[in-house]
Amino acid sequence: MTKLLLRLFVKNYENSEDMAVRASVGKLAGGMGIVCNGILFLGKLIAGILSGSVAIIADAVNNLSDASSSVVTLVGFRLAQMPADQDHPYGHARYEYLSGLMVAVLILVIGIELVKSSVGKIIHPEAIDFSAVTIGVLIASILIKLWMSKFFGKLGKQIRSLTLEATAVDSRNDVISTAAVLLGCLIGYFFDLKIDGYIGLAVAVFILYSGFNMVKETISPLLGQQADAELIEKINALVLSHEGVLGVHDLLVHDYGPGKCFASLHLELSAEKDPLTCHEMIDHIENEVLQELNVDMVIHYDPVVIGDVEINRMRICVEEIIKSIDGRLSLHDFRMAKNEKEEKLCFDLAVPYDMGQCYEKLQKEIEAELLKRDMCHHTEIRFDGKI
Template sequence: MKQNNQKLNQQIDNNLLEKSRITEFFLRLLIKNNHDIQETQLRSAVGKLSGLVGIVCNLLLAGSKFVVGILAASVSITADALNNLSDAASSIVTLVGFKLAEKPADADHPYGHARFEYLSGLGVAVMIILIGFELAKSSVGKILNPTAVEFSIVTACVLLGSILVKMCLFLFNRKMGKMIHSTALLATAEDSRNDVITTSAVLVAAVVEYFTTWQIDGFMGLAVALFILYSGVNLAKETISPLLGEGANPELQEQITEYITSCPKVLGCHDLMVHDYGPGQRFASIHVEMDKDENALVCHELIDNMERECYKSYGVHLVIHYDPVVTNNPEIERLYHLVTAILKVKDERMSIHDFRMVPGEEHTNLIFDVAFPTELRGQENTIKSALEKALNDLGEGTYYTVITFDPTSFH
């Protein structure tokens, strides 16, 4: 535990905003007992810091743009001020989301409340979509009833300052989001990037209208609104995905399977399933194959060690199902490799496990699971029939297959 805490402290020191001392100071201020930092505390502190910074910056930007937008009679500047006001609300949602996510498990929610972080990301995406609709409505009104935009040095300074602040917020939230792998903070970063584009478009419209007779303020506002709507919908999809139960991260999947297969007495593993209840609350199950002749107590101890190591190294509560495998039957070995070879002719990605043979007087049953690509779903009967035909065409006897098909998304 002490080593893990030292790693987390080192992570704060080395990864945040290129060793920003200010960021490090605020993070340590938000984390109580910072000499014993836990992963959940780090996530919560990072989320709160991002929320507080976003609230302050966006309120200042919204106030200055409202004043300039009214004085300049610019719908795009006023709409941009509303956008910043919604961003402040989004930051409040992020702040509340991370605060609720750190609540411990209780009787009603035994897996904790970490999914509140996903919900806060979804809330940010919804607010982006709503502001996009409002901006589109205002822009259409400006197109139908154009009015001149009053441009000034003050207007230009406010807009340029806004672009600079939003670019810093984008880099800040993206760095934070990548550091703790947070969809909520990455959504906030995308929102800040959108604001850079939005405000740049507003500035271009104001300059063009000032130096020409073209009244493009409404058209520019509409173009920006469409971009915001597109971005909001994409963000909503990304934040909804983990709530619906998306597949395991391929990198995490590979790390777990590589570790399991490297352990003593393990012959293979399969059926890895990861259930995500929010950051830091991942539960998984996997089948591990070991020789049936191994001592059961020894195997049980090894499995316990693997489960503990997976939680320590990958933050995953792993449950391992023990699969005893027959390793001293030459006929089973021969048929196992024969079936594998036939299936790989159909698709190289297919593999088998839990292979058993039940001989009979007139036919032999081969019972096993097939791991196959998800795009082959619907072809199970075809694969089974082709496999039985290939086996029986060898003239070695009659074989029936009893197959359980498992999509490779669980492997």
Template sequence: MVNFLRRLFINDYQNIKNQKVREAHGKLASIVGVISNLFLFGIKLVAGLLSKSVAIIADSINNLSDMGSSIVTLIGFKLANTPADEDHPYGHERIEYVAGLIVAIIIMFVGGSLLFSSIDKIINYEYNPILDYIAYISLGILALSILTKLWQSLFNRKIGKLIDSVALKAAASDSRNDVISTFVILIGNLVILFTGDIGFSIDGILGILVSIFIIISGIKIIKETANPLIGSSVSKEYVDELVEFVKNNKFVLGVHDIICHMYGPTKCFMTLHAEVDSKENIIEVHDAIDEVEMLVRQEYGVELTIHMDPIVNDDETNALKAKVGKIIEGLDKHLSFHDFRIVRKQSRSTLLFDVVIPYKYKMTKEEIYSYLTTEVNRDDDQYNLLINFDYQYIKCEE
């Protein structure tokens, strides 16, 4: 069904990297959400009024809020595709994250409202018998709602993964929550149908459980949505693919100091240092680097800026570099170094290099510096060390 709707309503639907195709996917998912949630709100409201169930009525209001969330997401996709301007030179794609945040707040509001109404139902318990045929109609509507919401969750999750949309992933989680909450309400109504008055409001108790689940889910979605707004790490797989593309150039010997800024799901600005042989013609290398930047922009849509680092490959430099590398690896396999060079002086040469350390590392920079200085000069005290400490901006695997 998902691919059928994509083929039916989206031109060139497989070209996900195209911004217009991506926007069309977001609009399709949002419109499907508006229509299906409006339908569920109507039939559940009727069922709730007929069965006098506060849980079913609250569930119908939840579907109405879901429709509002779909409208917010639809507007978010439209605004996110607005071209960059003087006030927003990096584009407007982060509006999608704001839309996801609004959806999460709506989810928490609905959960809070359901919690208070459920508590009131328990405190002011009153048994209201209903006709069997009304009960069966209500149960049928709840079953239909569960199937619809399950399909909604799968639909939004698939589209959300295809276009890497935080807002649609939040909508998928919300639909999953609705499946669970409606199923709990269905069980409660079955108990009431077959047992009658049991002396307390099972409807209210189930409503409290569902509301707590919804509130917790909203908090999780807020965290997931806020992370990219604050500035989360880019996936290692994504960066590795770009780095391999850069390293395929014959002049590039290695890559380090990779920094990636995401201004939305597809708007990426990246800088990196490319190691090149110091003996190569600088004009020729510069032209090659410019070409790499252009190809990355065309192939991946990434605004890449490359800084060239000339590397000296004489025997002394290579020997000392290997020695320092072995010492650092012996200290901790999670440490790495780059930009190694020697400043030679008559009295005492200086080794300059950068050491990359993990966040919250067990040793201080001073302790690392002291250890490396001692080990490098263990055989003969002839080198000063000038170390610049970097942090790893790309999440690494353990």
């Protein structure tokens, strides 16, 4: 069914890297969500009113929120298509993340309202008029939501969309909540127990829990979360595969929305290489990263002196010192700066985030160890955070 819908509504749907295809897939998902959730809302609302069940009405309102979420998703994908302009040179792809956040917030609001109505039903319980129509509506809802969960999940994986993957999880949660409502109705009918309000409250709490998790997932990329580990590994592997590259460091990846990824990297090459040759090589690597990984990269060239005995000796000494302080510390861009008054050791030190910003203390420890080894060198250290 999913492939059929893709063939009917999305041209060249297999080319998921194409931004136009991605937008079309998102619009298809949003449209299907509006139609399916709208039908479920009307069916459950009628069944809830006829039976007098606040749990069924709560589940109906949940479907209404899902339909509203699909509207937001549809608008989000449409806005994300807007091209870059003077005010937004990196494009508008983050609208997709914003739409996902709005969906999550809407779910939280609905959950709070359902808690209020369910508590009222617990305080003032009423009998439920259970019927075959009610059972039919709830079973049909479970089956439709199961399909929707798989549908959104497949589309989300195909275009790597956090919004659609979150929608798939939400649909799966709806299956659980509707099954709980159905179970509550059956228990109330066969055992004459007025637990409708409690079931409604359980559904509301479940909705709040899902909404809270969705808020965390959708807000993280907006706050600048770490890039995907697989992407980092691919970038490093591609760059290091070129002959003459001595090392890479300070890789920073900036996510401006799906398909809009920018990065910067420091590349170490021998200082003896011709600068024009190095420049041409860097241009080639940047273009290769863009073509193969769809990442717009800027590479900073770090010339490394590899044949100087004294520099190598000092580097080995400093590496031994920092490893004695903490085995996770690492350095790069090591060089010696000399003038008439003093000789300084200059390098970058990568410090794990969990060590905190104890930079001044670290520098004093390193200089104290150097002094113990009769190396009266000052240090000029640039500290880099790392995992």
